[in-house]
Amino acid sequence: MKVSDFISPEEEKEVVEAIKQAELNTSGEIRVHIEHTCEGDRFNHALEVFEQLEMHKTKLSNGVLIYVSIDDHQLVIIGDKGINDVVPKGFWGSTKDKIINQFKKENYKQGLIDGILEAGNQLKTHFPYQSDDIDELDNEISKGKS
Numbered sequence: 479m480k481v482s483d484f485i486s487p488e489e490e491k492e493v494v495e496a497i498k499q500a501e502l503n504t505s506g507e508i509r510v511h512i513e514h515t516c517e518g519d520r521f522n523h524a525l526e527v528f529e530q531l532e533m534h535k536t537k538l539s540n541g542v543l544i545y546v547s548i549d550d551h552q553l554v555i556i557g558d559k560g561i562n563d564v565v566p567k568g569f570w571g572s573t574k575d576k577i578i579n580q581f582k583k584e585n586y587k588q589g590l591i592d593g594i595l596e597a598g599n600q601l602k603t604h605f606p607y608q609s610d611d612i613d614e615l616d617n618e619i620s621k622g623k624s
Protein backbone atom coordinates (compact mmCIF):
# COMPACT_ATOMS: atom_id res chain seq x y z
CA MET A 479 0.00 0.00 0.00
CA LYS A 480 1.21 3.50 -0.79
CA VAL A 481 1.21 5.98 2.04
CA SER A 482 -1.15 8.09 -0.06
CA ASP A 483 -3.57 5.12 -0.20
CA PHE A 484 -3.41 4.86 3.55
CA ILE A 485 -4.06 8.54 3.93
CA SER A 486 -4.68 11.06 1.15
CA PRO A 487 -3.23 14.59 1.25
CA GLU A 488 -6.73 15.90 1.98
CA GLU A 489 -7.18 13.50 4.88
CA GLU A 490 -3.78 14.44 6.20
CA LYS A 491 -5.00 18.00 6.62
CA GLU A 492 -7.85 16.74 8.79
CA VAL A 493 -5.41 14.78 10.92
CA VAL A 494 -3.23 17.87 11.36
CA GLU A 495 -6.37 19.78 12.40
CA ALA A 496 -7.10 17.09 14.99
CA ILE A 497 -3.59 17.52 16.40
CA LYS A 498 -4.13 21.28 16.66
CA GLN A 499 -7.44 20.67 18.39
CA ALA A 500 -5.98 18.11 20.80
CA GLU A 501 -3.17 20.49 21.67
CA LEU A 502 -5.76 23.04 22.80
CA ASN A 503 -6.58 20.59 25.59
CA THR A 504 -3.08 19.90 26.77
CA SER A 505 0.47 21.18 26.81
CA GLY A 506 1.46 17.74 25.51
CA GLU A 507 2.70 17.67 21.93
CA ILE A 508 1.41 14.99 19.60
CA ARG A 509 3.00 13.77 16.38
CA VAL A 510 2.18 11.03 13.89
CA HIS A 511 4.77 9.07 11.93
CA ILE A 512 3.76 6.74 9.09
CA GLU A 513 6.03 4.37 7.23
CA HIS A 514 5.87 1.09 5.33
CA THR A 515 7.61 -1.42 7.51
CA CYS A 516 8.96 -1.41 11.00
CA GLU A 517 12.55 -2.61 11.19
CA GLY A 518 13.49 -4.64 14.22
CA ASP A 519 11.77 -4.41 17.57
CA ARG A 520 8.82 -2.06 17.18
CA PHE A 521 9.31 -0.27 20.50
CA ASN A 522 13.01 0.30 19.92
CA HIS A 523 12.34 1.45 16.41
CA ALA A 524 9.56 3.83 17.45
CA LEU A 525 11.92 5.24 20.08
CA GLU A 526 14.50 5.84 17.35
CA VAL A 527 11.90 7.72 15.32
CA PHE A 528 11.00 9.72 18.44
CA GLU A 529 14.64 10.74 18.74
CA GLN A 530 15.10 11.43 15.03
CA LEU A 531 12.13 13.79 15.16
CA GLU A 532 13.75 15.44 18.19
CA MET A 533 10.55 14.96 20.11
CA HIS A 534 12.35 15.17 23.43
CA LYS A 535 12.64 18.92 22.84
CA THR A 536 9.62 19.97 24.87
CA LYS A 537 9.82 21.95 28.08
CA LEU A 538 7.83 19.40 30.12
CA SER A 539 9.10 16.29 28.30
CA ASN A 540 5.55 15.57 27.23
CA GLY A 541 5.81 14.74 23.55
CA VAL A 542 3.74 11.81 22.26
CA LEU A 543 4.48 9.87 19.10
CA ILE A 544 1.85 7.78 17.36
CA TYR A 545 3.90 5.44 15.19
CA VAL A 546 2.23 3.43 12.42
CA SER A 547 3.74 1.04 9.87
CA ILE A 548 1.22 0.23 7.19
CA ASP A 549 2.56 -2.93 5.51
CA ASP A 550 3.23 -4.94 8.64
CA HIS A 551 0.49 -3.34 10.74
CA GLN A 552 2.38 -2.03 13.72
CA LEU A 553 1.13 0.61 16.08
CA VAL A 554 3.25 2.02 18.88
CA ILE A 555 2.59 5.00 21.11
CA ILE A 556 5.61 6.54 22.74
CA GLY A 557 5.26 9.14 25.45
CA ASP A 558 8.25 11.09 26.72
CA LYS A 559 9.72 10.85 30.20
CA GLY A 560 7.61 13.62 31.71
CA ILE A 561 4.50 11.62 30.89
CA ASN A 562 5.81 8.22 31.95
CA ASP A 563 6.80 9.65 35.32
CA VAL A 564 3.22 10.59 36.22
CA VAL A 565 0.78 8.29 34.42
CA PRO A 566 -0.33 4.79 35.39
CA LYS A 567 0.69 1.74 33.43
CA GLY A 568 -1.52 1.10 30.43
CA PHE A 569 -2.16 4.83 30.08
CA TRP A 570 -2.29 4.63 26.27
CA GLY A 571 -4.71 1.70 26.19
CA SER A 572 -7.80 3.76 25.36
CA THR A 573 -5.93 5.67 22.66
CA LYS A 574 -4.72 2.44 21.07
CA ASP A 575 -8.23 0.95 21.22
CA LYS A 576 -9.73 3.93 19.44
CA ILE A 577 -7.15 3.73 16.68
CA ILE A 578 -7.40 -0.03 16.23
CA ASN A 579 -11.21 0.03 16.17
CA GLN A 580 -11.14 2.23 13.08
CA PHE A 581 -8.08 0.67 11.46
CA LYS A 582 -9.86 -2.70 11.52
CA LYS A 583 -12.59 -1.14 9.40
CA GLU A 584 -9.91 0.42 7.17
CA ASN A 585 -10.94 3.87 8.37
CA TYR A 586 -7.34 4.97 8.73
CA LYS A 587 -7.90 8.70 8.85
CA GLN A 588 -10.65 8.34 11.43
CA GLY A 589 -8.49 6.03 13.52
CA LEU A 590 -5.72 8.60 13.68
CA ILE A 591 -8.14 11.41 14.46
CA ASP A 592 -9.92 9.44 17.21
CA GLY A 593 -6.58 8.42 18.70
CA ILE A 594 -5.17 11.93 18.64
CA LEU A 595 -8.25 13.42 20.31
CA GLU A 596 -8.27 10.67 22.92
CA ALA A 597 -4.57 11.22 23.64
CA GLY A 598 -5.30 14.92 24.13
CA ASN A 599 -8.13 14.12 26.54
CA GLN A 600 -6.00 11.67 28.48
CA LEU A 601 -3.13 14.12 28.77
CA LYS A 602 -5.34 17.00 29.87
CA THR A 603 -5.48 15.85 33.50
CA HIS A 604 -1.74 15.63 33.89
CA PHE A 605 -0.70 18.33 31.46
CA PRO A 606 -3.41 20.99 31.13
CA TYR A 607 -3.24 23.56 28.39
CA GLN A 608 -1.22 26.62 29.32
CA SER A 609 -2.40 30.06 28.29
CA ASP A 610 1.10 30.89 27.06
CA ASP A 611 1.23 27.72 24.99
CA ILE A 612 3.63 27.46 22.11
CA ASP A 613 3.49 24.80 19.43
CA GLU A 614 6.72 23.10 20.37
CA LEU A 615 6.57 20.26 17.87
CA ASP A 616 5.40 20.42 14.26
CA ASN A 617 1.87 19.08 13.69
CA GLU A 618 2.55 17.77 10.19
CA ILE A 619 2.60 14.00 9.71
CA SER A 620 6.10 12.67 9.35
CA LYS A 621 6.78 9.87 6.86
CA GLY A 622 9.43 7.24 6.45
CA LYS A 623 11.03 6.05 3.22
CA SER A 624 8.58 5.18 0.48
Ligand code: CA
Pocket residue numbers: 501504505506507611612613614
Ligand atom coordinates in the same frame (compact mmCIF):
# COMPACT_ATOMS: atom_id res chain seq x y z
CA1 CA B 1 1.92 23.21 22.70
Ligand code: CA
Pocket residue numbers: 501507508613614615616617
Ligand atom coordinates in the same frame (compact mmCIF):
# COMPACT_ATOMS: atom_id res chain seq x y z
CA1 CA C 1 2.31 20.50 18.02
